[in-house]
Amino acid sequence: MATILLLLLFSASFTVDAQQAGQSVIKPGSLLTPTCTNSSWLSGSGLYAFGFYKQGNGYAVGIFIVGIPQKTVVWTANRDNPPLPGDVKLNFTSDGRLVLQSAQAGPEIVIVSSTEGAAAASMLDTGNFVLYNSDNGTIWQSFDDPTDTFLPGIFRLIMQEDGWLAMYPVGSKFTLEYGYWGLGVSGEGTDVTLNFDDDGRLYLLNGIGISIVNITTGDPTKGVIYRLRIDPDGILRHYSYNLDQNGDWKVTWSSPGDMCAPNGLCGINAFCFLNDRKAACKCLPGFQRVNEDSWTSGCERNFDSKSCKSN
Numbered sequence: 473m474a475t476i477l478l479l480l481l482f483s484a485s486f487t488v489d490a491q492q493a494g495q496s497v498i499k500p501g502s503l504l505t506p507t508c509t510n511s512s513w514l515s516g517s518g519l520y521a522f523g524f525y526k527q528g529n530g531y532a533v534g535i536f537i538v539g540i541p542q543k544t545v546v547w548t549a550n551r552d553n554p555p556l557p558g559d560v561k562l563n564f565t566s567d568g569r570l571v572l573q574s575a576q577a578g579p580e581i582v583i584v585s586s587t588e589g590a591a592a593a594s595m596l597d598t599g600n601f602v603l604y605n606s607d608n609g610t611i612w613q614s615f616d617d618p619t620d621t622f623l624p625g626i627f628r629l630i631m632q633e634d635g636w637l638a639m640y641p642v643g644s645k646f647t648l649e650y651g652y653w654g655l656g657v658s659g660e661g662t663d664v665t666l667n668f669d670d671d672g673r674l675y676l677l678n679g680i681g682i683s684i685v686n687i688t689t690g691d692p693t694k695g696v697i698y699r700l701r702i703d704p705d706g707i708l709r710h711y712s713y714n715l716d717q718n719g720d721w722k723v724t725w726s727s728p729g730d731m732c733a734p735n736g737l738c739g740i741n742a743f744c745f746l747n748d749r750k751a752a753c754k755c756l757p758g759f760q761r762v763n764e765d766s767w768t769s770g771c772e773r774n775f776d777s778k779s780c781k782s783n
């Protein structure tokens with residue numbers, strides 16, 4: 473059986489000013505609601521928050537960066553579920569479960585399933601949300617559970633058993649003909665890991681701890697945060713944001729370079745071409761789009777077979 477690590481996005485940490493540093497400890501019995509004052513729990517420095525954010529015509533629960541003008545979601549719970557209604561409550565129950573309760577949405581939705589009840593939770597300044605037991609041991613952390621299914625993304629990044637980091641469309645086999653990007657050194661075996669350091673350095677380590685591929689070089693500058701994301705266009709991007717400058721997220725690295733490389737980007741009966749260096753899609757002659765909002769459904773015939781007979 474293939475041991476694979478599915479990743480959607482990572483968020484590396486940054487160093488907080490000493491006077492700001494502090495841990496947010498959330499105790500059982502705490503409650504969040506999307507529309508009241510307490511809609512999220514902040515990390516010690518106030519950079520990250522865990523809680524409700526607006527999504528579509530409702531709300532979602534996740535981790536987002538609030539300390540910068542560009543609010544950025546870095547992790548989402550129950551990603552495949554529809555948006556939550558306004559009456560929803562995030563209840564950290566007295567027996568240590570983290571559940572969503574809503575009269576409208578029906579039965580309780582479990583955010584974190586664990587056999588052991590949590591005695592505390594904490595939104596850390598690294599962007600990691602952690603549940604602890606009464607001995608301060610980690611029961612669950614969002615860093616161990618990167619979202620593996622995502623909308624509207626139709627691509628995935630995996631760390632393969634052969635030591636290669638690779639990208640495939642969702643639902644395809646993990647074979648060469650479906651993969652559209654890969655990075656690695658052959659013969660390194662099953663223990664290769666993808667690592668993402670606080671300073672933004674991204675690299676592959678082999679089983680004995682030697683870096684075999686440096687993907688991005690680190691930057692020792694303090695006050696820079698990083699994230700890695702498979703964007704909906706199938707391109708893996710490494711972003712950086714300088715907290716001291718009210719700028720925007722910068723793309724520090726991205727791959728593959730060919731924007732049309734992601735297989736299935738245009739769906740069936742369609743092809744990809746570059747338009748102003750961006751990927752664009754077109755139906756094959758005799759076909760039209762199935763869905764005007766998204767290319768993933770591809771194209772279908774724009775005539776029926778009956779009209780063929782007469783001509």
Ligand SMILES: *[C@@H]1O[C@H](CO)[C@@H](O)[C@H](O)[C@H]1NC(C)=O
Nearest residue numbers: 498499502503508509510511
């Ligand atoms: C919000 O949370 C704080 C700290 O946990 C608590 O003291 C306060 O009562 C809460 N406010 C509301 C409106 O629930």
Ligand SMILES: *[C@@H]1O[C@H](CO)[C@@H](O)[C@H](O)[C@H]1NC(C)=O
Nearest residue numbers: 503561563564565566571573
């Ligand atoms: C939280 O959940 C528990 C267990 O289901 C329930 O007894 C409690 O009333 C809930 N708290 C709130 C404020 O709804």
Ligand SMILES: *[C@@H]1O[C@H](CO)[C@@H](O)[C@H](O)[C@H]1NC(C)=O
Nearest residue numbers: 495592604605606607608609
């Ligand atoms: C739990 O660990 C944190 C840091 O890891 C420490 O600050 C805290 O005092 C510990 N709490 C207990 C109850 O051991």
Ligand SMILES: *[C@@H]1O[C@H](CO)[C@@H](O)[C@H](O)[C@H]1NC(C)=O
Nearest residue numbers: 675682683684685686687689
């Ligand atoms: C990657 O970078 C590290 C630290 O800069 C260096 O020690 C290592 O040799 C590099 N690995 C490769 C394969 O270039």
